[in-house]
Amino acid sequence: MFGKNLKKIRSVHGMSQQEFAELFDLKRGTLGAYEEDRSNPKLETVMKIAKHFSIAVEDLLTKELTVNKLLRFNEAITTGKVTEHESSFTGIPCITEAKADDFIAGYTDANNISKIKLPLIYLPNVEGDDKIALVVNDLTMSGGASGFLPKDMIIGQNVPLNDIATTNRELVVVVTESALLLRKMSYQGDKVVLKANHPGVEPVALNTAEVKGIWKVVHVFRYTMPTGENELEQRLAQLENTIASLRQRPGW
Known part of the structure; x- marks a missing residue:
């Protein structure tokens, strides 16, 4: 068999x-x-x-x-007629670390998430085909009490590029031709400045024309419960990253 x-x-x-x-x-x-x-x-x-x-x-x-x-159903249970529930979950495309490069290349080329092969996640109370999920894979936004750690997940809602000013001072996911960034955004005329929480990460300044897609973060899912131990590990990781960043500067 x-x-x-x-x-x-x-x-x-x-x-x-x-x-x-x-x-x-x-x-x-x-x-x-x-x-x-x-x-x-x-x-x-x-x-x-x-x-x-x-x-x-x-x-x-x-x-x-x-x-x-x-599918792990119990075959001993008999059921009556199956009817579809009025509200079903909507699959949300999820960008994992392994799929990030594919997403950048595919979105820049097609400007359409539906044409990019991404895994889907299904969550109660989160619906809409204008959303993406992103699994955090670095410490760039780990600073502060509400910082993000690897394996945390955010849900972003798409913002039309002609409404980019509405995301001023918001936490956003931005895709350019070569990068996918989770940052806090400041809008300054025809430029956007993307700032990280981590003290060792320099801000990224872009012309608005360089922004190919933008999603405002509307939901957050933590991989682990925040504890004092988590915070200590986070601070140690930040310190290591800051030292590594300083060592790359001339004259260190």
């Missing part, structure tokens, strides 16, 4: 053969041979797949897996 189960797992998770093969360091042709029962996998490969999807090795090899099992 291994080949048949692989196809079903891919279908349930919306993965192409290429995506699935790369996840387990396989060639797409090798995966195709497994799915068509033209080749038998190594035990190591079977165990990797079983562990990744939390499936028993015996079940993966010998039983026809059901969609319910793959």
Whole structure:
């Protein structure tokens, strides 16, 4: 049943053969041979797949897996007619560290998020196709009591470029031809100045024409609960970054 189960797992998770093969360091042709029962996998490969999807090795090899099992539904429960709830969550494109470069290149080229392949997140009470999610991956905005740490996530709402003045003194996500920045913005005529919280990070000044997209931060999700220990770690990281920045200056 291994080949048949692989196809079903891919279908349930919306993965192409290429995506699935790369996840387990396989060639797409090798995966195709497994799915068509033209080749038998190594035990190591079977165990990797079983562990990744939390499936028993015996079940993966010998039983026809059901969609319910793959989605962790209880098959012993019988239900009546399924009706769609009036309010369903809207998927929000999420920019992770791994997808940041793709987003910069894709948005600059197409100026349309829908044409960029990004993972989606689904959150209650957050809707709208004018939003993006960004996973913080550095310490540039870590200063202050409400600073952001890696793995925190923000939700930004798109601002038309002709309304850029409305984001003055707001926390924003800005995309240019070469960068994606989470900063506090100041608007000064035909220029914007993007400031970081971290004392070792210099402000970025841009002409408004250099701004290709802008999103005002409207929601924040913390990866960890703020504690005194978190704050100490944050301050130590800031100090290390400041020292590293100073060492790069002439005459250090």
